[in-house]
Amino acid sequence: MEVTWYKGVTPVGELCRDVCVEPESGRLLLCTVYQPDADVFFCDRDSGEPGVAWNIRRAVNVSVIPQETKGPPLIILPDGNKTQEVDLGKSHTLVCRVKFGFERNFSPAVQWYSSDGRRPEDLVVMQVEGQKRKQLSTAETLVTQHAVIAEVKPEDLTYTYTCEAGNMVGNSRAYVRLRRKTGVKWFTVAIVPIVSVVLLVGLGVVVHVKWLELSLLYRSHWPNAEVGIDEKDFDVFLSYVWSQIPSNPDDQGYGTTEDRRNTQTPLEVLLRRRLEGQWGYRLFLLERDLIPGGAYTQDVVGVIQRSRRLVCLLSTEYLCSANAVFVLESGIQALLQDLHLKLLLIWMEGRPLSLDQLDPPLSDQVRRALTVLPCLEWSPGQWADPDTSFWRSLRKAMPAQTSSLS
Structure with a gap:
C-alpha cells in the first residue's frame, strides 16, 4: 500500500x-x-x-511548539538580595517579576513569604494579588506577582521577605529586606528654594549694577575680527595733556642712543616717535590734525569713530582737564557701540590710590570705566630700551599693521 x-x-x-x-x-x-x-x-x-x-x-x-524549558524560572525583580526603603505607617508593595520558559502544561507558581529574624526558615505565606501575565514570545512568559504590606511597622524592618517561583524543573528565590527611608528635614525643603531665589535675585542685581563694567570688559578683551586699514582713517588717536617738562616736539632729534638716555623726553613725544616714526601707524593728534573752526565736540567724536585705537595718557593734569576727560568719556561711549574700537589707558604717574580728590570730579561712568579698561603703567627708565615689557605690551595692543614699517 x-x-x-x-x-x-x-x-x-x-x-x-x-x-x-x-x-x-x-x-x-x-x-x-x-x-x-x-x-x-x-x-x-x-x-x-x-x-x-x-x-x-x-x-x-500540524502545530509547532517550542521545546520545553530545561531550567527553573528566572526572577528578574527583585534581583538577588535587595534592600528597599519604606515609610513607617504607610503601605508598601512588594513586586516579584519572573520569566518562565515554555511548558506544555503551563501553571506558573509565584508566591511571597515572610520570616522574622529569629527563625528565617519559618516562612509565612503572605496575601498576594492576582497574577499578571505577559507573553514575551512563544517560548517565554513574564509573570508579575504583588504582595502589599498595608501598614509598615517597626517590627517589619526585622523581617525577610522571600519571592519564590517554581515550574516543573525547579524553584528560584529572591530576598528583600526593608529599611526606614531617610527623611528630608523640613528646613532643607524650605531653604533650598529660598536660597535659589536669593541667588538669582542677587545675580540680577550684580549684573544690573555692574552692567557698564561687564560691557566694557567684554568689548575690551573679547577677540573680534580686526577691521582693515582702509576701513578707518586713523590707526591711533593719541590723547594727552602736555607734561610739565617743557619740550618742543620739533626740537627733539633722534640723536644717538646715549643722547636719548640723558634727555628727559616726555612720553607723548616718545609715543609719537615710536608709533608714527618707527612703527608706521597713522596717528591723529588734536593740536596738529584737528581742523580749526569746526565744532570741537562733534569733531572729536567723529575722529574717535574713524580710529582703530584710542590711547589716553593719564595723569593728574589729564584727569583735571575738561577737554581731555571729554575725549576719554567719548571714547568710552564709542567703545560701547563699536566692537572694532579698542581703548588703551597708559598711566604716566602710576595708578592713583583714589580719584576722589580731583577737581572737577570725574563722572561715575568714567570712574567705573577706569577700573576695568586695559591699561599699561609707564616709568621713565623704560623709554630707551625697545625690548622692555612696556613697549612689547604696547606693540601687542596696537592694531594689525600690514604696510611696511619705517
Whole structure:
C-alpha cells in the first residue's frame, strides 16, 4: 500500500528539507521541526476494487511548539538580595517579576513569604494579588506577582521577605529586606528654594549694577575680527595733556642712543616717535590734525569713530582737564557701540590710590570705566630700551599693521 504525503499542494518529496518517509507504515517523520512546519499536511493512499480505483485522502493539522524549558524560572525583580526603603505607617508593595520558559502544561507558581529574624526558615505565606501575565514570545512568559504590606511597622524592618517561583524543573528565590527611608528635614525643603531665589535675585542685581563694567570688559578683551586699514582713517588717536617738562616736539632729534638716555623726553613725544616714526601707524593728534573752526565736540567724536585705537595718557593734569576727560568719556561711549574700537589707558604717574580728590570730579561712568579698561603703567627708565615689557605690551595692543614699517 503506497502512501504519498503533501504539504499543501506540494509533495513532501519535492520540499527542500530533511524528511524521513516510512513507506511500509505510511508514517511521515520530520527529522527536524521548524516554525514553517505549522501547516496542513495531506496523506493520499490508492485503493479500490477490480475495475474501480479509489484515492483516499486525510488531512493532518500540524502545530509547532517550542521545546520545553530545561531550567527553573528566572526572577528578574527583585534581583538577588535587595534592600528597599519604606515609610513607617504607610503601605508598601512588594513586586516579584519572573520569566518562565515554555511548558506544555503551563501553571506558573509565584508566591511571597515572610520570616522574622529569629527563625528565617519559618516562612509565612503572605496575601498576594492576582497574577499578571505577559507573553514575551512563544517560548517565554513574564509573570508579575504583588504582595502589599498595608501598614509598615517597626517590627517589619526585622523581617525577610522571600519571592519564590517554581515550574516543573525547579524553584528560584529572591530576598528583600526593608529599611526606614531617610527623611528630608523640613528646613532643607524650605531653604533650598529660598536660597535659589536669593541667588538669582542677587545675580540680577550684580549684573544690573555692574552692567557698564561687564560691557566694557567684554568689548575690551573679547577677540573680534580686526577691521582693515582702509576701513578707518586713523590707526591711533593719541590723547594727552602736555607734561610739565617743557619740550618742543620739533626740537627733539633722534640723536644717538646715549643722547636719548640723558634727555628727559616726555612720553607723548616718545609715543609719537615710536608709533608714527618707527612703527608706521597713522596717528591723529588734536593740536596738529584737528581742523580749526569746526565744532570741537562733534569733531572729536567723529575722529574717535574713524580710529582703530584710542590711547589716553593719564595723569593728574589729564584727569583735571575738561577737554581731555571729554575725549576719554567719548571714547568710552564709542567703545560701547563699536566692537572694532579698542581703548588703551597708559598711566604716566602710576595708578592713583583714589580719584576722589580731583577737581572737577570725574563722572561715575568714567570712574567705573577706569577700573576695568586695559591699561599699561609707564616709568621713565623704560623709554630707551625697545625690548622692555612696556613697549612689547604696547606693540601687542596696537592694531594689525600690514604696510611696511619705517
